[in-house]
Amino acid sequence: MNNDLIIEGLTKKFATSASVAISDVNLIVKEGQFTTLLGPSGCGKSTTLNCVAGLEEPTAGSICIGDFVMTDTARGLILPPEQRHLGMVFQSYALWPHMKVFDNVAFALKLQKRPSDEIKQRVHESLALVGLEDLSDRYPFQLSGGQQQRVALARAVVSRPKVLLLDEPLSNLDAKIRENARVWLRGLQQQLGITTVYVTHDQAEAFAMSDMIAVMSMGKLQQYAPPEEIYERPANRFVAEFIGVTSFITGTIQKVDSQQITLKLASGELLNIHKENRPDQKWKQGDQVPVAIRSERVEVISGGASSRENTIKAHIANRTYLGSKWQYSVETAGGSLRLESTDAIHGDNLFMVLPPDSIILLAE
């Protein structure tokens, strides 16, 4: 029997306004997988997570783990959170301030009326798992942020839930600690093999930890794929724009063949684009289309024009020194573009190459 988390047709409307918080979200999180819900604030990622936890009631849709149905609005079933047997870590960690670390972690087991020996042992195991077995007598306010976050995690996994929900648990940590916590958290998740749903607006976190990323915007699921695919083949303009530093160039399709498309810019410059990442789309000659390119893929040619494929002319409008690199804003015949380089570019005019396999065709 598998224990995939299956979300089908999840929709939530707000009672007070006509707008929809989330609309028709479908997701399958395979057992043991780490899935991240990624998107800007207000995109519906937290609402989705709260619907899974039972903290919010969806207007429509179903949520189940394997054949354990937690929500099925068609049958009028919405289990309250306490009957779902989940683990959850909150953004503020939500450690109960009046309980010691031990009691925080033991709370769920006490509610289940487990024998006290078992409670002691399991709390100890959980705290050992996060490396805090010595702090069980402390109160939450006596812990550092990082320690609190780990207690919250120990508390979430102590009752051995099938699914672990994490709501931006790293966002309150300092930048330095956060990067270590990322690695540590992913390691722990793999060690436990626990199905995990993680909510964040931080791309770096999403890419560093996830098996799968679900990009959300305006209450809709935009793309659900492994990290590499999200980066290399964004499903639409939103995903392309949201992930990484991306620029868009607009041109007219001049030629379509089985391997590639040729785009003509306003200046007459031609760009060849590999079609491999969009074999399913139909392109017609004469269509005006935008294409996306990641700024780090743009190659700057020093020393005049070159004969390389996809070389275009550009004019530097703005330059910013970031320490480890330079960031330039340049004007081309296809629109303005951002590019990054470790070298300082002298002069205001330059040539650059947009490699054919790095230009992203977007489905409209």
Next chain:
Amino acid sequence: MTSAVQETPRPLAPKIFRWDTALQWAVVIITFVLVIFPAWPIVYQSFMDKPLYEKDTAFTFGNYTHILSDPHFWHVLIYTLAFAVMSTIIAGFIGIALAIFINRTNMPLREFFSNLVTIPYYVSPLVLAFAWIEMYGPQGFGTIVIRALRIPTWQLYSFWGIVVVAAMYYVPYTFLYASSSLALADAQLESAARIGGASPFRTILTITVPLLRPAIIYSALLTLVSALELLSIPLLLGNSVGIETLSTYLYTIGMVGVNKDQGAVAAVALLVVILVTGMVYLQGKLTSMERRFVTVGGKATRPKLLDLGGWKGVVAFFIGLYVLLGIILPLACVVLDSFVSFLSPFMNPLKILTLNNYRGIFDTPAYREAVVNSINISIFAAAIGILFMAIAALTAYRSSFKGREAVKYMALYPRAFPGIIVSIGFLWAFVLLPGIGSLRNTIIAISIAFIMRYLPLGFSAISPAVLQVSDELDRAGRVAGATWMQTIRHILLPILRPAILSGYILLAISFLKEYSTALFLVSKGSNVIGTTMLELWKQGGAEPVAALSTIQMAITAALIIASRKLLGVKLHE
């Protein structure tokens, strides 16, 4: 895996019955019943031509036409409004000035004065009125001394006498609201004005005072509403010279007992409720419009105190004079009077010291019972009350229950019911509803009426604390497997303990000094201190009243000190 997931077969429908929902329903129903119980007989009676317990009552507008065409009613109404407005203005000015001088300047003895000026807040207005009579009444200690010096004296039994004593009673309202608003204000706002070139004094006038506007408006309307329904001060000071306000008017006709004017009483009561509802509504509107004054709070930086220079002694002198003449001397007079056989400036009190007044109280069963009843009510009824109010606040702000909005409104609505009207309403309801008449004259009935009357106080004492607790804490409890009730019990109530304790003390003090809500519900064996004091006052004995007042103040002081020392309760921020 030992998780219960495997043992749970696919649930096909949610459980129909949940204890959580049952408790939430109970809260809604109890709140509703508490509010409706005293209200319906008044509404009903006001449209009936005969007292409700008589047969063949018929619908009529007669009570209203009768009242509204009675010039006496209009006279009383205008007099009441004038009195309430004047005392609000005076109390407001004194309260704000005190708040600024005590919180924002370097005058001496700030902490000391800060405690003293709030004393009237903890004293029953009945006691304060009595204290002023003892000191400044026609035969008052102070009046006689002044008269003996052949200096012209004043007439305390007058419109302005009532206004001044009521203002004294309400100063702490404005003072406390303005002080806590000053404590929350961001010092950076004042620093910015200083850097912009404003002098310290100008900064206070142009930045600090305007920022107090929400607190001023809020406390002014609170004072106004409270003054409209104030019974004791106009009764004690105005009765003998024929001055009437709406509440003394209701008291006088109501106290006559069974009378055929019951319809008129109900009509006046309902008109008062409508008037006060309007005020309360206005208060809500104005307060929400004042949101623009809410600054980003939580800054720990304390603003610099304004240097008064050579004036600081003068300011301290006048504040000291105010405290001495307005609060300390009158109350001291009461305490002294309770220990002598007769208080007079011409007799050495040490020669006539006696405990007879207290003996008189404790040897008379009716009086002793009143003290015991008051203590019991303020310990037990306040405990039950605050617990219910806490659960009501949690239902209103921390549940997904459909009726939670209704709980908020219902719990705050008794603010529109003056104590004397609650008392009349409860009396009639107990008389009219079959089966509960036997409760009418018990301390249970009085406790229920007190809880209803102070629902808004307890509810709004706890609500801000509830809103300050992150809802992630209860969400975490639910996800960990706790039902809503378990979350309340194990997580929210323990976290809210300080707020509930200070709410409890506040409620206990209020119950101890409350009298108007009990007026029509007391009888032999179920008197409370306040109603007994009124009765003794009517009989004309000042010394027994003084003894009861002293007992009430002593219990209140003990409550406050014990709660501070033992429980660390702070009644005000």
